[in-house]
Amino acid sequence: MDKKLLQSHSIFPTLNIERTAAYYNQYLGFQVVPYLDTEEPHICLYRDDTEIILTQSQGQRVIPNRELYGYGYDVYFITKLQEQLEKEFKAAGVNIVRPLANTDYNNKEFVIEDVDGRWIAFGIKG
Numbered sequence: 001m002d003k004k005l006l007q008s009h010s011i012f013p014t015l016n017i018e019r020t021a022a023y024y025n026q027y028l029g030f031q032v033v034p035y036l037d038t039e040e041p042h043i044c045l046y047r048d049d050t051e052i053i054l055t056q057s058q059g060q061r062v063i064p065n066r067e068l069y070g071y072g073y074d075v076y077f078i079t080k081l082q083e084q085l086e087k088e089f090k091a092a093g094v095n096i097v098r099p100l101a102n103t104d105y106n107n108k109e110f111v112i113e114d115v116d117g118r119w120i121a122f123g124i125k126g
Contacts, residue, residue: 010075013057014116017043020054023115027092050077062116074118085122086110102126
C-alpha cells in the first residue's frame with residue numbers, strides 16, 4: 001500500500017523572523033533559506049529530512065502550547081540518535097528543559113526550549 005502522507009513541516013509564527021532563523025542555524029544546525037520578498041514572507045529551515053517554516057507573527061507574541069493549554073510540546077521530531085543530538089545541543093548551549101529519559105508513555109526523548117519559548121521534543125517510541 002502506498003503511503004499517502006510523506007512528511008510534515010512545522011509552521012512557527014515568530015515576532016522576529018531573522019532572530020529565530022539565526023538561532024536555529026547557530027544552535028540547532030538548521031540551514032536557512034529566506035523567502036522574504038514573496039507575497040507571504042517566510043524562512044525555511046532545513047536539517048536532514050525535517051523542515052520548519054517561519055512566518056511573521058504580525059506583532060503577536062508566541063504563546064507555547066504549555067502556556068495555552070497547560071501542557072504539550074510545540075513540535076515533536078522523531079530521531080533514533082537522541083544521545084548524539086542532546087550532546088550536540090548541550091555543547092552549543094541550547095536550553096535543555098527535560099534531559100533524555102524514558103517517559104511514562106513509552107518514548108525515549110529529551111526536550112529543548114527555543115529562542116521563542118517553544119518546547120521541542122526529540123524522541124522515538126522505546
